[in-house]
Amino acid sequence: MPQMSMIEAIRDAMDVKMGQDDDVVVYGEDVGYFGGVFRCTHGLQKKYGKHRVFDSPINESGIVGTAIGMGAYGLRPCIEIQFADYIYPAYDQIVSEAARLRYRSNKDFIAPLTIRTPCGGGIFGGQTHSQSPESLFTHVAGIKTVIPSNPYDAKGLLIAAIEDNDPVIFFEPKRLYNGPFDGHHDRPASNWSKHPLGDVPEGHYTVPIGKASVFSEGSDVTILTYGTMVYVAEAAKKETGIDAEIIDLRSLMPLDVDTIVESVSKTGRCMVLHEATQTSGFGAELAAQVQERCFYNLESPVVRVCGWDTPYPHAQEWDYFPGPGRVGKELKAMMEAE
Amino acid sequence: MSEYKPLKFHVPEPTGRPGDEPDFSGVIIPEAGSVRRPSIDTHAADMKELASTMVRVLNKDGEAVGPWAEGLDDDILVQGLKNMIRVRAYDERMMTLQRQGKTSFYMKCTGEEAIAVGFRAAMQKGDMNFPTYRQQGLLLSTDYPVVDMICQILSNSRDPLKGRQLPIMYSSKEHGFFSISGNLGTQFIQAVGWAMASAIKGDTKIAAGWIGDGSTAETDFHAALVNASVYKPPVVLNIVNNQWAISSFRGIAGGDHATFAERALGYDFPALRVDGNDFLAVYAASKWAVERARRGFGPTLIEWVTYRVAPHSTSDDPSQYRPKEESSAWPLGDPILRLKNHLIKRDLWSEERQTQTEAQYNDEIRAATKEAESYGVMGSGASPKDMFDDVYEEMPPHLREQRQKLGV
Numbered sequence: 173m174p175q176m177s178m179i180e181a182i183r184d185a186m187d188v189k190m191g192q193d194d195d196v197v198v199y200g201e202d203v204g205y206f207g208g209v210f211r212c213t214h215g216l217q218k219k220y221g222k223h224r225v226f227d228s229p230i231n232e233s234g235i236v237g238t239a240i241g242m243g244a245y246g247l248r249p250c251i252e253i254q255f256a257d258y259i260y261p262a263y264d265q266i267v268s269e270a271a272r273l274r275y276r277s278n279k280d281f282i283a284p285l286t287i288r289t290p291c292g293g294g295i296f297g298g299q300t301h302s303q304s305p306e307s308l309f310t311h312v313a314g315i316k317t318v319i320p321s322n323p324y325d326a327k328g329l330l331i332a333a334i335e336d337n338d339p340v341i342f343f344e345p346k347r348l349y350n351g352p353f354d355g356h357h358d359r360p361a362s363n364w365s366k367h368p369l370g371d372v373p374e375g376h377y378t379v380p381i382g383k384a385s386v387f388s389e390g391s392d393v394t395i396l397t398y399g400t401m402v403y404v405a406e407a408a409k410k411e412t413g414i415d416a417e418i419i420d421l422r423s424l425m426p427l428d429v430d431t432i433v434e435s436v437s438k439t440g441r442c443m444v445l446h447e448a449t450q451t452s453g454f455g456a457e458l459a460a461q462v463q464e465r466c467f468y469n470l471e472s473p474v475v476r477v478c479g480w481d482t483p484y485p486h487a488q489e490w491d492y493f494p495g496p497g498r499v500g501k502e503l504k505a506m507m508e509a510e
Numbered sequence: 511m512s513e514y515k516p517l518k519f520h521v522p523e524p525t526g527r528p529g530d531e532p533d534f535s536g537v538i539i540p541e542a543g544s545v546r547r548p549s550i551d552t553h554a555a556d557m558k559e560l561a562s563t564m565v566r567v568l569n570k571d572g573e574a575v576g577p578w579a580e581g582l583d584d585d586i587l588v589q590g591l592k593n594m595i596r597v598r599a600y601d602e603r604m605m606t607l608q609r610q611g612k613t614s615f616y617m618k619c620t621g622e623e624a625i626a627v628g629f630r631a632a633m634q635k636g637d638m639n640f641p642t643y644r645q646q647g648l649l650l651s652t653d654y655p656v657v658d659m660i661c662q663i664l665s666n667s668r669d670p671l672k673g674r675q676l677p678i679m680y681s682s683k684e685h686g687f688f689s690i691s692g693n694l695g696t697q698f699i700q701a702v703g704w705a706m707a708s709a710i711k712g713d714t715k716i717a718a719g720w721i722g723d724g725s726t727a728e729t730d731f732h733a734a735l736v737n738a739s740v741y742k743p744p745v746v747l748n749i750v751n752n753q754w755a756i757s758s759f760r761g762i763a764g765g766d767h768a769t770f771a772e773r774a775l776g777y778d779f780p781a782l783r784v785d786g787n788d789f790l791a792v793y794a795a796s797k798w799a800v801e802r803a804r805r806g807f808g809p810t811l812i813e814w815v816t817y818r819v820a821p822h823s824t825s826d827d828p829s830q831y832r833p834k835e836e837s838s839a840w841p842l843g844d845p846i847l848r849l850k851n852h853l854i855k856r857d858l859w860s861e862e863r864q865t866q867t868e869a870q871y872n873d874e875i876r877a878a879t880k881e882a883e884s885y886g887v888m889g890s891g892a893s894p895k896d897m898f899d900d901v902y903e904e905m906p907p908h909l910r911e912q913r914q915k916l917g918v
């Protein structure tokens with residue numbers, strides 16, 4: 173199997189779908205000739221032509237709005253918002269339009285679009301290149317929200333998203349583009365070429381939307397997480413020796429409640445871990461689900477470890493980022509709690 | 511069978527890509543001095559052509575000609591040259607800091623210095639700019655301490671923004687420099703709102719909005735123009751058309767054949783299109799629009815025609831998407847060189863003074879950098895404690911708790 177970075181896997185997913193289906197079009201800011209600021213669409217314009225892969229004006233509302241129009245015509249746009257931090261101008265088109273089109277037209281029209289967007293910090297991008305706004309979308313009925321943590325899942329989930337008839341927000345943790353990142357920013361970066369999850373099959377395959385994966389089995393505590401934090405959890409597990417079961421949710425909406433319940437019922441403890449700010453974050457939904465479904469199995473309160481409730485700072489990035497030190501400390505405290 | 515041929519999807523293309531010869535034959539440059547200078551109370555409908563042509567003052571021989579050349583103060587021209595030299599010295603030094611790993615990021619305005627410096631010279635204390643990240647000249651031509659600017663670039667213990675903001679996103683109310691946002695276009699409409707407030711309160715202050723050619727595509731651009739049209743507030747709306755928006759040429763913002771300035775006409779307020787590399791034209795046009803605003807005749811849209819000589823940012827490599835020689839082929843030349851030649855011709859300047867001034871500002875910036883570095887470089891100065899302040903006026907209990915958890 174070819175070894176791919178997350179960037180290559182994402183590109184390959186679009187390549188596979190564009191090759192199979194003439195209705196798939198790809199566009200966004202700097203996406204066409206240049207191939208995107210993270211190079212995810214590099215080479216696609218050359219291969220499929222300017223009428224299927226093109227640069228868009230710097231107008232996020234327009235990128236999503238045109239995609240909804242194209243979807244109504246019958247195309248399957250896979251569009252890029254350059255950074256998740258710039259998705260807000262498109263929020264109205266996503267929330268009031270894409271999310272509700274099927275419902276309000278009684279299936280007369282659908283919005284089969286995929287919105288790819290890099291999220292998360294770890295690159296000293298400051299508050300406009302670091303945010304994780306997933307909960308702003310999981311809160312909205314009618315949108316699916318996915319967030320892969322590795323090249324294999326990225327390709328399979330992106331193909332599934334493009335094939336899905338509902339609008340899908342596809343978050344790409346930018347700190348994982350080139351390799352897994354466990355939060356130890358002062359250590360040399362690793363890349364996907366040496367990682368089993370960098371093994372990506374050629375051609376078509378899907379990872380189903382709505383299925384979590386058990387990233388690492390364990391018996392002491394369940395860590396519910398996704399994106400970059402999967403590797404942070406893994407590092408904390410190693411460093412504390414606490415036998416955590418790490419669940420990579422992959423899909424936040426729909427949510428794989430069965431996998432969550434099965435794991436928490438087994439371990440009796442649950443940590444919710446995400447990079448986004450804590451208050452009203454997706455972790456609140458996860459904690460509520462666990463409380464509702466696993467209350468009598470819990471041996472200690474559900475704990476949230478998240479980004480602090482501040483804007484994402486520039487220089488204090490590593491104080492903000494919930495790294496393995498903080499996760500490990502909380503894990504130990506949980507294990508001591510009766 | 512249909513009588514219509516299949517439709518074709520149109521995507522504009524620039525005149526050159528890597529490997530091609532630069533081609534600016536489509537950039538129509540009128541003779542310096544050929545464009546009229548209407549009075550500042552002229553109605554938009556009576557000066558339409560100024561949105562399509564180009565106001566230019568300096569001719570090929572470096573002489574100031576035509577109606578826009580009148581009444582320009584020599585001291586301001588000399589000071590303008592000095593300020594532009596200072597901006598360029600600053601940019602070069604900050605680039606070096608980034609390459610040395612002392613900061614994370616930087617953006618230069620090389621080739622565009624005349625616009626911010628010339629415009630600032632036409633403003634008064636109390637006026638407010640809503641700048642983009644490429645308008646460092648607005649701040650560098652005031653008495654804002656350059657050490658503070660560098661401390662912001664370094665995110666160190668003296669960073670006026672406490673390490674919270676990406677380098678180059680300065681803020682100084684006192685110096686008429688509104689806090690820069692990383693989100694494009696958002697501030698264009700805010701400038702209109704600030705100017706509306708000035709009119710509501712019967713003040714005499716004006717505001718200036720700033721936006722790049724690419725960012726005119728944002729919906730907020732329309733919001734700015736329609737509100738400016740309706741309320742006629744004292745605002746100058748500046749579009750810096752440097753031909754590129756990262757890898758996208760101006761045509762991807764709808765500026766391939768129409769000019770950006772012409773957009774104002776549909777909103778019934780006047781526009782000027784100006785040679786942005788001609789300091790005299792920049793200053794003259796700025797004075798016109800600022801005076802128009804301050805006298806209560808309402809908004810002006812100005813398109814500054816220039817070229818982004820530098821990469822978009824330290825994360826960018828323009829050789830991937832535009833002809834290598836394009837910046838040297840740019841027909842409007844270099845703003846510093848053009849003003850220098852003009853002033854030398856008039857005996858207001860000399861090659862010697864040029865050399866001296868360059869050395870003086872290099873020394874100034876080098877010394878300021880040294881001082882700034884003594885307060886720490888990227889990652890070694892800003893305090894984690896500062897992260898929690900100023901989210902709200904008073905820190906709510908949950909943030910207090912989180913700060914304690916972090917142990918700061």
Ligand SMILES: Cc1ncc(C[n+]2csc(CCOP(=O)(O)OP(=O)(O)O)c2C)c(N)n1
Binds near residue numbers: 721
């Ligand atoms: C809302 C938003 N969308 C996208 C971006 C990413 N971005 C930053 S600068 C830039 C290009 C802007 O070009 P232009 O407006 O021409 O200004 P210039 O950089 O040429 O001065 C883009 C797309 C952003 N910062 N904000």
Ligand SMILES: [Mg+2]
Binds near residue numbers: 751752753818
């Ligand atoms: Mg530009």
